[in-house]
Amino acid sequence: MGKIKPPLDYIPPPEQNEKPHLSWTQINMYLRCGMQYYFRYIKGLKCPPNNALLIGLGTHLTVEANMRYKLENNRMLPRDEIESRAHENVLRIADEDGVYCVAGQTHRYVVDESRRVAAICSLAHYDIIAPKLRPKYVEEPFKLKMPDFPYDIHGRIDLEEEPLTATNTPIIRDTKTTRMLKSRELAAQDQMTIYAAYALRKYGIMPSMYVDSIVWGTKKVRVVPIQAEREKFEIVVLGRRIAAMARALKKGIFLPSLSDQWWCNEKWCGYWHKCPYARRIHVSEGALANAKELCNVQRCKDVPAKLIGKVHAESRSEAQPRRGGKRAGPDGGAGLAGAGGTKLW
Numbered sequence: 001m002g003k004i005k006p007p008l009d010y011i012p013p014p015e016q017n018e019k020p021h022l023s024w025t026q027i028n029m030y031l032r033c034g035m036q037y038y039f040r041y042i043k044g045l046k047c048p049p050n051n052a053l054l055i056g057l058g059t060h061l062t063v064e065a066n067m068r069y070k071l072e073n074n075r076m077l078p079r080d081e082i083e084s085r086a087h088e089n090v091l092r093i094a095d096e097d098g099v100y101c102v103a104g105q106t107h108r109y110v111v112d113e114s115r116r117v118a119a120i121c122s123l124a125h126y127d128i129i130a131p132k133l134r135p136k137y138v139e140e141p142f143k144l145k146m147p148d149f150p151y152d153i154h155g156r157i158d159l160e161e162e163p164l165t166a167t168n169t170p171i172i173r174d175t176k177t178t179r180m181l182k183s184r185e186l187a188a189q190d191q192m193t194i195y196a197a198y199a200l201r202k203y204g205i206m207p208s209m210y211v212d213s214i215v216w217g218t219k220k221v222r223v224v225p226i227q228a229e230r231e232k233f234e235i236v237v238l239g240r241r242i243a244a245m246a247r248a249l250k251k252g253i254f255l256p257s258l259s260d261q262w263w264c265n266e267k268w269c270g271y272w273h274k275c276p277y278a279r280r281i282h283v284s285e286g287a288l289a290n291a292k293e294l295c296n297v298q299r300c301k302d303v304p305a306k307l308i309g310k311v312h313a314e315s316r317s318e319a320q321p322r323r324g325g326k327r328a329g330p331d332g333g334a335g336l337a338g339a340g341g342t343k344l345w
Helices: 024-032 034-042 051-073 079-097 107-128 183-188 190-203 232-251 285-297
Strands: 021-023 135-144 152-161 171-178 208-215 222-227
Touching (some): 021 232, 024 034, 024 152, 024 190, 024 232, 051 135, 051 152, 051 171, 079 107, 107 171, 107 208, 107 222, 152 190, 171 190, 183 208, 183 222, 190 208, 190 232
Parallel strands (some): 021 152, 171 208
Antiparallel strands (some): 152 171
């Protein structure tokens, strides 16, 4: 088996005084879908936020402002400011980054709905959990120095509370907005493991950690603190995963996500129309161009056609009836070829 060559447009991190670093966003994106990472950080294509991300960002900025004010003044912001701040945050993000809309959505609908929900979530946090919090640091940046590793790890912790005097254990909290409560998934996310590694390095003991989940998809918005404790071996396991990611990045390997994952669709992935691995009947010209480019720069001349797909230029309504449980394409096949049997290469 020949040596895998990296894409021609992949540039390894340059040698510099400060080591290159990875953020949690980069780590999470690569481990979830290497092609998302490729489009975002190698090609430099930034996707505008969708409805769910707008809600999360708008709420996060509002909660941060309230916690900073409480840290500095020992009291919270006036309640009537919370809703207006949430609205302003969503509008600013939409103006600066744009809005990702799927079929059936309009720019105005996404922005208005995001403003409404972000305000409700911010008020819920303000009323239910913010009065109990004792902020010590808000949005504290951190750097995990990794001596024998090609990257350091940088990040920010949403909130660190004053430790309880009895145990002196550091308390770390992360705020999440979610349509439906998924306690196990939120508690298990690797982001909290990175926070635990930082606290262990800083204080020498494992922290108490909580994910404050603001659930907005029900009739009444709820705020559910979920305990997310970690053991030291979990830090070691995550370190192995990040090391494997670093080796793959060095070789220019960007594996696509499994096509049956919930994020691999038009609604949740802004790169879906560009990705040659997306599972769909119609292949856009942009995805076709990206498929050719990926295979050219990686010199993959024997990529199986079924992996990438072929152009389906005919409309779905014009396709022939199903035969043997599969939709027949214009060439009589199983829908993998386009008009006249046009192939990808």
